[in-house]
Each structure stands twice: as C-alpha cells, then as structure tokens.
Amino acid sequence: MENPDILRNTSLRVYFQGKEETFELQTYANDKKMQVFMRQMPLGESVISFIYGDFEDIYEELRRTETIFLEINAGLQVHAHWEQLRQLSLTLMERHPYFGIASQVLSQAAGQAIAIDMRLLSRLVALYKQMRDSLLLLVKECMNVDEQKAGSFVDRYADLLLTHRLGDRSALKYSTVVTEFLPTVAFPLWKTENCVYPVIPTLQELRAQEVPLEMVDALYPHSLQDLYHFLLAGYLKAGVCFKVCKNCGRYFAVTGSMNAEYCDRKIDGSQKTCRQMGAVRVYQQKQMKDPILRLYNRAYKTHNARIRYGRMTREEFLEWSARARALRDKCLEGKISVSDFEIWLKE
Incomplete structure (x- = not known):
C-alpha cells in the first residue's frame, strides 16, 4: 500500500473516552482507514492549552494561503504550492488539535475541480480567536470551581446565554456524531508496507482478536463551530472544572483531587512545575509557622x-x-x- 494523499481525503475525529479527549486526523486509501495524527489529552487540557497558546505564527500562515490559492487558481507553481500546503496541513495539527479543522478544510479544497476561494483558510483566523475568547469566558464564569455562584455549571451556562454575554447564542448542535466501538485497552495499530500511516482496525478485526470494546460518541466536524459545541457539551456533561493556579495565576483543568491548587506547567526559566514549586512553598510555610x-x-x-x-x-x-x-x-x-x-x- 502506498502513502495516501492526505490532502485529498482527510477528516478529523474527536471523542471522549474515560477521562481523556482524543483528536485524530484520518485518511483513507484502498478501503483502509489510516491515522495521520493522534493526540490524547486529559479532559479540559485542550481548552487550556488553546487559551494560553501563542498561535500568531499559525494565523499568519493561514492568512498567507490567500496568495497561495491565488497563484494556484492562476496555474502558477501549482505542484510546489500544493506540496507547501501538504506540509502546512501536518504542522497545523501538531501545533494544536483544534487546527485539525483547518487541515480538513484544506483537504476539501484539494479535491475541488473549480477555483478555490482565496479566503478559505484565512477567514478561520477570526473564528479561532472568537472561539478562544468564548472558551476563556466559559472557564472563568461557568466551569470555575472557585467561583462562588449558585447552581450547576449547566445553570451558569444557561445564564451566560440568557444575558447575551456569549457571541454564539445558538443551540449546542453539531454535524455528524457517530456511535462507534473502541477498544477499552491500548491497542497497537498496524502498518502496511510502503505506507507511513498506521491502519485503524475494523470492528471485525477487533472482534476476531477478542479485544474488549466500549461505545463512544465520535464527532466528525464540518466546521469549527461543530468542534466548539461538541467540546462544550461534553465538558458540561462530564462536569469538567477549572481552577486558578496559585503560582502562575492561570487556569488549569482539575483532573484529580479537587484540592489541587497548582498546575503542572513548567515555570518560565525553570525545569520545575508550579505543582513542584507549590510543594516547596507549603513546606517553607509550615516551617515558618x-x-x-x-x-x-x-x-x-x-x-x-x-x-x-x-x-x-x-x-x-x-x-x-x-x-x-x-x-x-x-x-x-x-x-x-x-x-x-x-x-x-x-x-
């Protein structure tokens, strides 16, 4: 099996399994589904890493595609430009899984027989920034466990909608959600000759090896709004909550003890994390008392x-x-x- 052209057949898959969220970029060739990229993160971590990430270089790359599409439509350096876009597609997902939407949009553009909309990717920049602002507001006022407000996180979200503080006031709907079978244990994917991407086993292959299974709802988003709605609904249902780190002052997802007060980010200029530094401070304060x-x-x-x-x-x-x-x-x-x-x- 040869390497498939990921620019012509790429889709993003997102699902929650246990206390983790998974983002996969998949492609298809010869009736086989393959994994181009996969990242698993603790529940809540994708939102936090997106809120505090610096993605201006990615946004600039998305803006530059206007010129690239213009030249492709004009028949200039077509092969070189598509090769450049293929590399961009992989870079996007590696920087943050939410950019898998941009990779998917790029794949759809590659399969078009008509002229490509020059702003196909550049218009996503404003949407990503709006999504970041909305997520930060939700973390601060809806899923902040330290915020002394009455009602559940769902109640708080409803209040945010009713007070028109969220830019997006539509219902939490998304395009394609499929209930799928997934292994309950880590299951190694297998590779075929001459193909760098591992093959995702079918249900028949999993059952033939008697792999224990569970059912999860997987999203195949058509837009960034689909992804935003799916994540938000999943977080609210799972009761994902956030706190402000007492060392760096930034929010972090609480994935273990609710008594956690420090995040696991590395302190700037140090190999220690806020959690490690917090333990030192607690020890020092105990000594002083x-x-x-x-x-x-x-x-x-x-x-x-x-x-x-x-x-x-x-x-x-x-x-x-x-x-x-x-x-x-x-x-x-x-x-x-x-x-x-x-x-x-x-x-």
Whole structure:
C-alpha cells in the first residue's frame, strides 16, 4: 500500500473516552482507514492549552494561503504550492488539535475541480480567536470551581446565554456524531508496507482478536463551530472544572483531587512545575509557622555560615547538623521540651 494523499481525503475525529479527549486526523486509501495524527489529552487540557497558546505564527500562515490559492487558481507553481500546503496541513495539527479543522478544510479544497476561494483558510483566523475568547469566558464564569455562584455549571451556562454575554447564542448542535466501538485497552495499530500511516482496525478485526470494546460518541466536524459545541457539551456533561493556579495565576483543568491548587506547567526559566514549586512553598510555610522548625532553621543557617568564616570545619558542621536533626525530631515528637532544644542550639 502506498502513502495516501492526505490532502485529498482527510477528516478529523474527536471523542471522549474515560477521562481523556482524543483528536485524530484520518485518511483513507484502498478501503483502509489510516491515522495521520493522534493526540490524547486529559479532559479540559485542550481548552487550556488553546487559551494560553501563542498561535500568531499559525494565523499568519493561514492568512498567507490567500496568495497561495491565488497563484494556484492562476496555474502558477501549482505542484510546489500544493506540496507547501501538504506540509502546512501536518504542522497545523501538531501545533494544536483544534487546527485539525483547518487541515480538513484544506483537504476539501484539494479535491475541488473549480477555483478555490482565496479566503478559505484565512477567514478561520477570526473564528479561532472568537472561539478562544468564548472558551476563556466559559472557564472563568461557568466551569470555575472557585467561583462562588449558585447552581450547576449547566445553570451558569444557561445564564451566560440568557444575558447575551456569549457571541454564539445558538443551540449546542453539531454535524455528524457517530456511535462507534473502541477498544477499552491500548491497542497497537498496524502498518502496511510502503505506507507511513498506521491502519485503524475494523470492528471485525477487533472482534476476531477478542479485544474488549466500549461505545463512544465520535464527532466528525464540518466546521469549527461543530468542534466548539461538541467540546462544550461534553465538558458540561462530564462536569469538567477549572481552577486558578496559585503560582502562575492561570487556569488549569482539575483532573484529580479537587484540592489541587497548582498546575503542572513548567515555570518560565525553570525545569520545575508550579505543582513542584507549590510543594516547596507549603513546606517553607509550615516551617515558618512551627517554632521548633523555625529554631532549627535559624541555627542551621548560623552554623553553616561559620564554615565560610573559618570558625567551624565542614566535618564539625556535619556532626553538629546530624545531632541537631535528631534533637529536632525528638522535640517534634514531644520527647524533649522546646526550651531545652533552644538551649542546646545556643550552646
């Protein structure tokens, strides 16, 4: 099987399975369905990564397609331009799964026998930005678990609609939703000779191998609005919620404990995440509140400084610190008094 031309037969598939959301870019050749791209994310993560992502370079690429389509329609550098668009189609999905809609639109354009609308892709830029603003509003005022408002998330969404604060006030409808069978366990896709894309097994092939199955509703969107509506409805039904990270101040999806206060983003200029830094801060705050730990930390810093000033050797410091930790732990356990511990530290 040769590599299919993804520009002529590409479709996006989106579905929720368990606590994950999956985005697939598929193509077809020789009666086989193949996976061009796939990304699984925890519920809520696609919205957050889209809200805070910087996609201006992608938007500029979408705008530039006006000139490319103009030259294709004029018969100029047709082959080179389509090759450029093929690479763009893959780049879009890799940057963020929501851009799979643009890849699908590009595929539809490639199959047209008539002149291509120059603004076929560039007009999506405004729609993506509007979608981003709407999602941010929903995260802040509808699915924000810290927001002390009466009613469920569904009630809050209804109130947003009734107060006309959302640009899109239409019903949550979408084009093509198919109830499909999916493996309940990770199932490896198989590749064929001379084709880089793995083949997605049919239901018959799955049953022949007795793979356990479940049924999910999968969306095959026709527009960006389809995708937006499907995600929003799925989040509201699943009760996906968001919080503001106490370190970076940005929203994050709560996928585990509702007591989570920090996100898993890496801090700018650091390899640590907000969650890791939060644990350090909690530890430091605990130390500052506990008089025993406060006494120990102060004495530790004092004795450590003596090494730099030549008033204590490192060996002497290590011996002192081991003894100090042992007495600190005894004090925390109530085996010695705080005053006795403090007197020893000052000796």
